[in-house]
Amino acid sequence: MGILQFLFWLLSAVALTGAIMVLASKNPVHSVLWLIVVFFAISGHYVLLNAQFLAVVNLIVYAGAIMVLFLFVIMLMNLNTVIETRKNLWMKAAGIISGGILFLIMISVVRSSADMVSRTAQLKEGSIGLIETLGKVLFTQYVVPFEISSVLFLSAMVGAVVIGKKD
Amino acid sequence: MNLLAFDWALLIEKLVLIAIIITISLVVAMYATYGERKVAAWMQDRVGPNRAGPFGILQPLADGMKLFFKEEIIPNSSNKFLFILGPCLAMLTAMMTSAIIPWGSELRIGDRVISLQIADINIGILYVFGVVSMGVYGIMIGGWASNNKFSLMAALRGASQVISYELAMGISLIALLMLTGSLSLKTITEQQMAPGHYWNVLYQPLGFLIFFVCALAECNRAPFDLSEAESELNMGYHQEYSSMKLGFFLFSEYINMFISSVIMATLFFGGYDIPFIDESKYNPNLMAWLGVGALMVKALIFIFVFMWIRWTLPRFRYDQLMNLGWKALIPLALINMVITAVVILKYFN
Numbered sequence: 001m002g003i004l005q006f007l008f009w010l011l012s013a014v015a016l017t018g019a020i021m022v023l024a025s026k027n028p029v030h031s032v033l034w035l036i037v038v039f040f041a042i043s044g045h046y047v048l049l050n051a052q053f054l055a056v057v058n059l060i061v062y063a064g065a066i067m068v069l070f071l072f073v074i075m076l077m078n079l080n081t082v083i084e085t086r087k088n089l090w091m092k093a094a095g096i097i098s099g100g101i102l103f104l105i106m107i108s109v110v111r112s113s114a115d116m117v118s119r120t121a122q123l124k125e126g127s128i129g130l131i132e133t134l135g136k137v138l139f140t141q142y143v144v145p146f147e148i149s150s151v152l153f154l155s156a157m158v159g160a161v162v163i164g165k166k167d
Numbered sequence: 168m169n170l171l172a173f174d175w176a177l178l179i180e181k182l183v184l185i186a187i188i189i190t191i192s193l194v195v196a197m198y199a200t201y202g203e204r205k206v207a208a209w210m211q212d213r214v215g216p217n218r219a220g221p222f223g224i225l226q227p228l229a230d231g232m233k234l235f236f237k238e239e240i241i242p243n244s245s246n247k248f249l250f251i252l253g254p255c256l257a258m259l260t261a262m263m264t265s266a267i268i269p270w271g272s273e274l275r276i277g278d279r280v281i282s283l284q285i286a287d288i289n290i291g292i293l294y295v296f297g298v299v300s301m302g303v304y305g306i307m308i309g310g311w312a313s314n315n316k317f318s319l320m321a322a323l324r325g326a327s328q329v330i331s332y333e334l335a336m337g338i339s340l341i342a343l344l345m346l347t348g349s350l351s352l353k354t355i356t357e358q359q360m361a362p363g364h365y366w367n368v369l370y371q372p373l374g375f376l377i378f379f380v381c382a383l384a385e386c387n388r389a390p391f392d393l394s395e396a397e398s399e400l401n402m403g404y405h406q407e408y409s410s411m412k413l414g415f416f417l418f419s420e421y422i423n424m425f426i427s428s429v430i431m432a433t434l435f436f437g438g439y440d441i442p443f444i445d446e447s448k449y450n451p452n453l454m455a456w457l458g459v460g461a462l463m464v465k466a467l468i469f470i471f472v473f474m475w476i477r478w479t480l481p482r483f484r485y486d487q488l489m490n491l492g493w494k495a496l497i498p499l500a501l502i503n504m505v506i507t508a509v510v511i512l513k514y515f516n
Contacts, residue, residue, distance in 0.1 A: 029246075029311070030249075033252075036304075052290045056297045060296055060300055063297075064296075064297060065330070068303055068307070071304075071307055071308075072323065075319065131293075
């Protein structure tokens with residue numbers, strides 16, 4: 001077992017434990033913190049695939065910005081007291097079954113997709129996730145969608161300011 | 168036995184390097200507390216700490232001992248796990264940034280070349296931003312878990328301050344990145360060392376100024392230490408902390424200060440470059456050590472400037488702080504970015 005495999009299994013274990021704990025922990029602040037652990041593990045996977053830019057942007061945007069806002073909201077809404085929401089058994093069973101079926105579908109898609117069959121992930125090689133390649137692709141091949149999405153972001157920002165403004 | 172077929176030599180080399188760098192950061196931070204008190208005393212025409220050892224040189228040790236032996240108080244109504252996690256996170260994120268800083272060029276021992284940098288990653292500066300944006304959690308979690316409204320308010324203040332100033336910092340760096348064309352700190356340093364090329368501060372004076380102000384704010388240093396404004400918030404986010412957990416919070420501020428000084432020196436002041444000397448003409452090992460020394464001197468000068476500002480300027484009001492960040496620094500950084508882009512497009516293309 002080389003260091004890459006070792007790290008892969010370690011990160012996978014961390015990601016899965018974190019994801020389960022997000023759902024299992026009763027305190028919402030703990031859930032948010034576990035979610036941050038999941039993001040770290042996923043970023044680790046990106047690094048293994050040599051997609052360093054994706055890894056760090058995942059950390060900056062999700063763990064660093066969005067989760068901070070989540071924490072803000074949870075702290076200010078004072079969800080400190082544990083509220084036990086009781087759902088009936090039927091709801092739980094329905095949730096488990098539908099979630100499980102979705103999971104099965106995703107596994108079968110991944111296993112049978114023509115792009116995936118008999119391929120292995122390229123660890124530590126390839127430059128597809130490096131900032132230089134990504135920038136070139138974004139500004140040549142995908143320049144129109146890129147600019148449109150930036151307009152979308154701008155309108156979202158204006159919208160946020162309008163909503164946040166009193167009267 | 169290829170169950171764990173790691174490159175053990177590399178792993179051990181890096182571990183030793185990490186241990187050394189963390190020790191150095193801790194020692195520098197420790198003596199920065201001493202330095203701060205001496206600088207403050209000097210500016211206020213006092214003597215400063217002078218009891219423990221000659222010139223009070225053992226004062227930081229005495230302070231550390233005192234903090235360790237203080238009673239550990241965890242408030243009953245606090246969230247115990249998060250209460251302990253807060254200072255740990257603050258310390259951890261303060262340390263993590265040191266991984267990508269090039270502390271010197273290369274050492275040659277026998278035929279093994281040891282790079283004085285833990286990881287030369289492709290996305291160096293973005294990594295710094297990632298870690299800085301993590302730095303909010305230490306304050307926020309610590310402040311919230313104390314279950315004290317002053318701590319919570321201070322934590323929210325601190326977090327929103329860090330988020331606001333991160334933007335201006337990032338934009339001011341984009342202008343620098345246009346010049347260097349690389350995110351790796353090692354490449355940026357080597358470009359500044361190349362003959363015929365000057366330190367980046369000459370090309371980006373405004374960018375440096377914005378970066379410096381933002382670094383002050385990111386470290387929660389005066390005049391931006393709104394999250395520990397004792398006249399409004401008692402003691403700020405570490406109100407309920409005692410013993411070494413309080414020490415961790417205070418200490419992480421000094422580590423942050425040291426690391427951000429080193430980053431500023433690396434980005435704008437040539438890193439381990441010794442001014443007016445062509446390093447390639449001399450013995451590489453000797454020059455590597457002298458380069459580390461040069462970087463340290465630059466960092467110490469920055470730390471002194473940090474202290475100088477703290478003991479000169481009064482604290483901002485909160486609305487002034489936000490106005491400065493959003494209405495002054497971000498537009499300035501944007502203008503700087505556009506001008507740099509235009510100049511590069513027109514004259515260097």
